[in-house]
Amino acid sequence: MKIQRALISVFDKTGLQELAKGLSKKGVEIISSGGTAAFLRKAKIKVTDVSKYTGAPEIMDGRVKTLHPKVFGGLLAVRDSKKHMNEAKKNKIQMIDLVVCNLYPFEKTAAKKSAKEKEVIEQIDIGGPSLVRAAAKNYKYAAVLIDSADYKDFLKEFEEGEGEISADTSKKLAFKAFERIALYDDAI
Numbered sequence: 001m002k003i004q005r006a007l008i009s010v011f012d013k014t015g016l017q018e019l020a021k022g023l024s025k026k027g028v029e030i031i032s033s034g035g036t037a038a039f040l041r042k043a044k045i046k047v048t049d050v051s052k053y054t055g056a057p058e059i060m061d062g063r064v065k066t067l068h069p070k071v072f073g074g075l076l077a078v079r080d081s082k083k084h085m086n087e088a089k090k091n092k093i094q095m096i097d098l099v100v101c102n103l104y105p106f107e108k109t110a111a112k113k114s115a116k117e118k119e120v121i122e123q124i125d126i127g128g129p130s131l132v133r134a135a136a137k138n139y140k141y142a143a144v145l146i147d148s149a150d151y152k153d154f155l156k157e158f159e160e161g162e163g164e165i166s167a168d169t170s171k172k173l174a175f176k177a178f179e180r181i182a183l184y185d186d187a188i
Helices: 016-025 034-042 050-054 069-076 082-090 106-111 117-122 127-137 148-160 167-187
Strands: 005-009 029-032 098-101 143-145
Touching: 005 016, 005 034, 005 069, 005 127, 016 029, 016 034, 016 098, 016 148, 029 034, 029 050, 050 069, 069 082, 069 127, 098 127, 106 117, 106 167, 127 143, 127 167, 143 148, 143 167, 148 167
Parallel strands: 005 029, 005 098, 098 143
Antiparallel strands: none
16 A cells, blocks of 8 residues: 555654655655644654645644545545545545544543543543544544554655555554543453
């Protein structure tokens, strides 16, 4: 699978600079939002704001950023379906080949004895799990990285594969992503 466009939205930025630089070096277009976009810009990595990509602003204190047909169409399109690709073209949807996303620290916040209900509720991630599920569901066409511990091996394969990763790697990452989302939902 060729990686040409990535959506990066992470709470924990561990290892992100190296991963994003490696992707950018191979010409991958990076789309991001909020604090992740600011972090990448500070690291001198070219990034397109998700609001520019979608044509819709981030709203409701950042609660709504990535929840948009241009994002989810780009992740969920079956690339060898003429119908899907025609609909994408008609709606000016570009394919997204990689999601890099980790989730708000709900478990950590909820475990604090001093945490107020409002604080805990704000740590329930909506967009992140949705992005992860979409990419994992469509692992034949979109890869997902949810754990910074996987960045190094992913980047090595990506670089050695001249901008591609194997279907097997994408499938393994999808399984890991679904497992993480299940644990996250269970914690909530």
